[in-house]
Amino acid sequence: MVVSIIGGTGPQGLGIAKRLAIAGVDVIVGSRKEEKALKIVNETKEELKDYDIASIEGMANEDAAKAGDIIIMTVPLVAQAPTLKTIKEFVKDKVFLDATVPLETALGGSVKRSIGLCEGSAAERTQALLDGTGVKVVAAFNNISNSQLLNIPEEIDCDCLIAGDDKEAKEIASELINKIPGVKAIDCGPLERARQIQEITPLLIALNIKYKSHFGGIRITGIDFDKN
Template structure:
């Protein structure tokens, strides 16, 4: 199984890519420009030379074409053009969308949310990919970049996911749960992404208030998805 992180050269995408690659997953880091992806991957391999990382860089379109599971990690402003650019390569694939509609997209504050016409960023991706058979899942919205990049420490945070395809969510959970410390919680249908995405600005606000970088979320009393 090949996992392609679309827009994977930023802190979130690269953090997810490295965490999965360290656990033995074959990963492709995608970027709008292939040269940037190649440079970022080369730097990461040098920095984490102690790990046998099966990771490479490609342009987003090529990464989407080669990947079996796609993880979208782009800012809100880049979401629509990025998804439209890879749409032809998303047929029947699982697409995890980590996009959060933060007010920073329009020059506002990071702890404020933008309401989208489609209801959520993940639902917008699903609407763009309608007709391709892609199974869109909201995921990775509530895990901070600091947690992801704090290698090799475990991540003390649950990963809330939402999607309409049960089997796709089970496959996604198996992948996400490879990251040490992370527990995947299935919240239900894709519409629940409207709630998941709104938790992120709350966590950002808490991190600002308490001068932290590692504020996260744990759901108690609920077994993880694969139990």
């Protein structure tokens, strides 16, 4: 199984790539520019040389989308539609994890606020923009900060709330996410729940700023998730 991270050169995508590679998952880091992906992957291999990592490669986003069995997209909201346009033909029927959070910064606003999207959430917008491809979108990694992801070797202390309309896709996503030590995937229900998941992120950012942290995350307690 190969996981391709579209926009994987940014802190969120690279953090996920490093954590998955350390967990033994073959990863491809995608970029608009192949050279940028290759450079970052070389630096990453050097940084992780003491770990027994799985393979990690760098490619242009289109090639990464073609080569990956599972796709994770980690680009800012402004890049969502243009990026999806470039990879749409290569993601047919794949499981597609979307980390996009519609922060107000997309409109020059605050990181502590999100903006409303007519589709309901960024993940639903991704599903709509990929209409006709059979892709199964799962909102994921919206609430785990890049600071936690990149804080290797510390274990991550955070749940990963996910939402999606396809049961099997969510099971595949959960199995992948749960490979990262300290992270527990929690299925929150259909894709329409992505809006609520994404709303947590500006709150976490506001808390991090208020209490001078970078590691604020979320854990759901008091629920037996096997009773489903």
